[in-house]
Amino acid sequence: MRAHLIALYGRLGVRQSLALIIVPITLIGALAIGLVAAASSTDEVARHHVRAGEQMTATLAQRSDLPLLYESSVGIAEIANSLFDNPLVREIRVVGKNGKLLFGRTQGKKESWRYPTPLADETAANEQDDVWLFSRRVSTARPTAVDPEMPEAALLGSMGDEVLGEVQLALSKESLFNARRSIFFGNLFIALAFSLASVAATLLLLRRFSTPLESLADTMHEVRAGHWVESELPTGPREIREIAESYQALMATLRQREEQLREFNEDLEERIRLRTQALQAANKELEAFSYSASHDLRAPLRAIDGFGKALLEDYGPSLDPTAKTYLHRICAGASRMSDLIDDMLKLSRITRYEMQVADVDMSEMAEAIAAVLQERHPEHRVDFRVTPGMVVRADRNMLRIALENLLENAWKYTGKVAAAQVEFGLVHQQHETVYVLRDNGAGFDMRFADKLFGAFQRLHGKEFEGTGIGLAIVQRVVIRHGGHIWADAEVDKGATFYFTLPD
Amino acid sequence: MQQYRRITAFLVAWLLASGTALAETRIGVLYPESAPALLQLYQAIINGMSKAGEVQVQGRAVSERTSPEEVIAWAQERRNQVTVALGDIPPALTERLAADAPLIYGASALNDNARPGVSLAASPAQMFDRLRQIKPEVERIFVLYRPQSSGWLIAAARTAARQQGLELAAIACEDAQQAGAAFTRVLQQARPGTDAIWLTLDPVVPLNQLLPVLLRESWDKHLVLISNNPVDVAKGALFALYPDYPAMGRQLAERAKRQAVRPTLSGPEASEHLRGAFNTRTASHLGIVPSERVLRGFDRTFPEEQR
Numbered sequence: 001m002r003a004h005l006i007a008l009y010g011r012l013g014v015r016q017s018l019a020l021i022i023v024p025i026t027l028i029g030a031l032a033i034g035l036v037a038a039a040s041s042t043d044e045v046a047r048h049h050v051r052a053g054e055q056m057t058a059t060l061a062q063r064s065d066l067p068l069l070y071e072s073s074v075g076i077a078e079i080a081n082s083l084f085d086n087p088l089v090r091e092i093r094v095v096g097k098n099g100k101l102l103f104g105r106t107q108g109k110k111e112s113w114r115y116p117t118p119l120a121d122e123t124a125a126n127e128q129d130d131v132w133l134f135s136r137r138v139s140t141a142r143p144t145a146v147d148p149e150m151p152e153a154a155l156l157g158s159m160g161d162e163v164l165g166e167v168q169l170a171l172s173k174e175s176l177f178n179a180r181r182s183i184f185f186g187n188l189f190i191a192l193a194f195s196l197a198s199v200a201a202t203l204l205l206l207r208r209f210s211t212p213l214e215s216l217a218d219t220m221h222e223v224r225a226g227h228w229v230e231s232e233l234p235t236g237p238r239e240i241r242e243i244a245e246s247y248q249a250l251m252a253t254l255r256q257r258e259e260q261l262r263e264f265n266e267d268l269e270e271r272i273r274l275r276t277q278a279l280q281a282a283n284k285e286l287e288a289f290s291y292s293a294s295h296d297l298r299a300p301l302r303a304i305d306g307f308g309k310a311l312l313e314d315y316g317p318s319l320d321p322t323a324k325t326y327l328h329r330i331c332a333g334a335s336r337m338s339d340l341i342d343d344m345l346k347l348s349r350i351t352r353y354e355m356q357v358a359d360v361d362m363s364e365m366a367e368a369i370a371a372v373l374q375e376r377h378p379e380h381r382v383d384f385r386v387t388p389g390m391v392v393r394a395d396r397n398m399l400r401i402a403l404e405n406l407l408e409n410a411w412k413y414t415g416k417v418a419a420a421q422v423e424f425g426l427v428h429q430q431h432e433t434v435y436v437l438r439d440n441g442a443g444f445d446m447r448f449a450d451k452l453f454g455a456f457q458r459l460h461g462k463e464f465e466g467t468g469i470g471l472a473i474v475q476r477v478v479i480r481h482g483g484h485i486w487a488d489a490e491v492d493k494g495a496t497f498y499f500t501l502p503d
Numbered sequence: 504m505q506q507y508r509r510i511t512a513f514l515v516a517w518l519l520a521s522g523t524a525l526a527e528t529r530i531g532v533l534y535p536e537s538a539p540a541l542l543q544l545y546q547a548i549i550n551g552m553s554k555a556g557e558v559q560v561q562g563r564a565v566s567e568r569t570s571p572e573e574v575i576a577w578a579q580e581r582r583n584q585v586t587v588a589l590g591d592i593p594p595a596l597t598e599r600l601a602a603d604a605p606l607i608y609g610a611s612a613l614n615d616n617a618r619p620g621v622s623l624a625a626s627p628a629q630m631f632d633r634l635r636q637i638k639p640e641v642e643r644i645f646v647l648y649r650p651q652s653s654g655w656l657i658a659a660a661r662t663a664a665r666q667q668g669l670e671l672a673a674i675a676c677e678d679a680q681q682a683g684a685a686f687t688r689v690l691q692q693a694r695p696g697t698d699a700i701w702l703t704l705d706p707v708v709p710l711n712q713l714l715p716v717l718l719r720e721s722w723d724k725h726l727v728l729i730s731n732n733p734v735d736v737a738k739g740a741l742f743a744l745y746p747d748y749p750a751m752g753r754q755l756a757e758r759a760k761r762q763a764v765r766p767t768l769s770g771p772e773a774s775e776h777l778r779g780a781f782n783t784r785t786a787s788h789l790g791i792v793p794s795e796r797v798l799r800g801f802d803r804t805f806p807e808e809q810r
Contacts, residue, residue: 065709065711065712066712069679069680069683069709069712069713070680070683070684070687071680097678140679140706140709140710140711140712141711142710142711147734148540150733150734150737150803151540151543151544152544152733152745152748152778153732153733153734153745154538154540154541154544155541155544155590155610155611155623156623156704156731156732156733156734156745157732157734160612160614160706161706162678162679162706162707162709164679164680164709164712
């Protein structure tokens with residue numbers, strides 16, 4: 001839920017975001033202020049009524065002393081009735097010192113209120129749900145204020161007093177409730193009006209900020225969509241104008257750079273086109289040359305080999321051994337030349353071949369090639385182990401050529417080892433997979449490792465047959481797949497070939 | 504020789520001073536923390552006490568917060584022989600002090616027949632004597648009192664009335680309502696020109712409520728109204744006698760000395776040293792033309808002082 005709200009908020013514009021924060025805060029603040037003011041005003045109204053009640057009670061007490069002295073309600077009725085002119089007065093009671101009710105009158109529903117007990121010459125007050133209750137003692141006490149004209153009389157006036165009785169007054173809270181309602185709704189109305197005015201002012205102010213920002217955002221959006229728009233500078237606060245100016249300058253620079261880049265790209269495209277044309281022409285010439293060379297070179301070679309064998313077959317018995325040897329060597333030479341031509345063609349085809357990449361199970365392919373080699377050389381038992389499940393993205397045909405060359409080399413160079421072993425697996429190194437082919441055959445001198453993958457480069461002479469093109473082909477295949485190949489060996493201890501085939 | 508005389512003179516002076524000191528009565532005076540006007544009156548009383556012979560007087564203000572132990576320690580430290588409580592002292596203090604040493608009261612009405620001290624109430628003998636001088640036609644004096652409070656005063660008043668040839672109509676009341684009803688009857692019964700009403704300091708008489716009625720009725724019926732309070736004279740009573748506070752202080756000091764010698768001495772005594780207030784307008788209404796000698800006997804006159 002929280003993530004959803006955050007995502008929703010992120011989609012809002014500047015104006016909506018600020019409004020979402022400012023408007024509720026303004027409303028809540030105004031409402032809170034209104035409530036506090038209402039409470040304060042209500043308290044003041046309550047205090048005013050309590051003061052009024054205390055004054056009325058004091059007046060009643062002052063006028064009730066003689067009636068209480070003579071236990072007569074005559075004088076009380078007049079003052080009490082004048083107090084009842086106040087519609088909030090609910091009840092007045094004048095009680096003699098023995099608890100005898102001298103005067104009692106209730107307006108409205110009669111209730112059994114518990115009046116507070118008065119102390120000395122003060123009006124006691126408490127309140128219940130719907131009334132304030134006041135009571136005051138009435139006594140014979142004389143005023144204790146000192147007359148500055150007769151200070152000697154100060155001691156003579158305070159000789160004690162007698163309690164004559166008590167006055168009680170109940171004041172309705174109805175006006176308080178009405179005032180509370182009026183004040184509350186009045187303050188609420190004012191708070192809402194203030195809030196609306198604040199919100200309107202805030203939104204107007206936000207427009208001043210958000211409109212230029214929105215205009216700028218629209219321009220940026222158009223540019224992002226690829227439509228260069230010449231827009232006027234937005235009006236608004238200085239900072240926003242500066243942002244817009246900087247943006248326009250940035251866009252001008254970008255357009256200039258883009259133009260330059262486009263021109264450069266066009267130039268580059270032209271160069272590539274020309275070089276591609278040249279390359280294609282060169283490839284065609286190479287292919288023509290390869291075809292011509294192989295075709296034109298094979299014919300004489302076939303003649304040499306053919307006539308040589310014909311001589312051996314037709315005139316062999318009449319030839320001396322030296323002549324026969326010469327003829328064998330001539331045929332062997334022609335055959336070798338033919339092999340060399342074939343290998344050159346293979347190498348050139350690898351370079352020109354159009355790759356079709358797919359998932360290839362290299363483990364299965366290696367096992368199939370090993371099986372063919374085993375069948376081809378039944379006398380040479382090789383312990384061949386391959387890690388299963390090595391699937392790579394490669395051109396199947398090119399990969400087969402590479403594996404055939406590698407495995408043929410392994411079979412060949414372990415030919416003189418009693419317990420030949422060839423292993424094909426993989427290791428994971430530094431974010432890449434390295435495929436490893438290891439044998440325990442003749443190995444090679446690492447001093448000549450740089451020549452290992454050169455075309456027609458042989459490190460073992462006549463000891464082992466070969467044209468020296470196999471590893472060059474393997475390297476060419478690996479490079480065309482974007483990988484790299486290297487080797488590690490020791491003479492008579494075997495060789496290990498490593499290669500990578502990136503996805 | 505000269506040196507010998509000097510030493511002898513010093514020794515004699517010292518002995519005399521010690522003897523005097525031993526003869527002086529040490530009096531501690533307690534008074535309540537009050538408004539400045541009342542404090543001035545208490546101080547005047549204390550000063551008056553100090554001027555009495557053979558007394559050493561020390562005053563101390565107390566309040567509701569003062570503990571009895573503080574006051575007892577103070578009295579013991581001063582070796583007070585008598586304590587005088589002026590005005591309204593908290594009973595918690597006076598009861599503890601009275602248990603240890605003689606305690607008398609002053610600067611109050613002493614509305615208690617057993618309470619020792621000097622009351623603010625004026626001497627009835629002087630009241631009636633002054634009345635005789637001003638209005639010799641008066642034959643009867645009405646007074647309302649509560650026996651438990653002012654019985655001592657009324658007893659002295661009866662004696663004084665007899666001596667002056669006056670009838671004292673003292674009406675006992677238990678509470679303000681009875682006093683109110685009694686005054687109604689008095690006003691109905693009173694004879695114009697020959698009856699007087701005496702307002703004492705007894706609180707059973709609700710003067711705050713009744714004085715306007717009494718003044719009006721006595722004016723209408725040509726009754727003489729005498730009082731213990733000059734404020735009543737300012738409002739219309741004929742005259743009032745009230746204590747001369749410094750002189751009352753001397754009277755208190757004498758009473759204290761007697762109390763020190765006889766701690767069981769009980770009962771209040773009225774103030775003998777008095778000042779007076781006189782209302783010339785009321786006197787005129789009653790047909791009284793006071794002589795200069797009579798007027799000189801009063802310290803204040805109302806409506807205006809015209810001395």
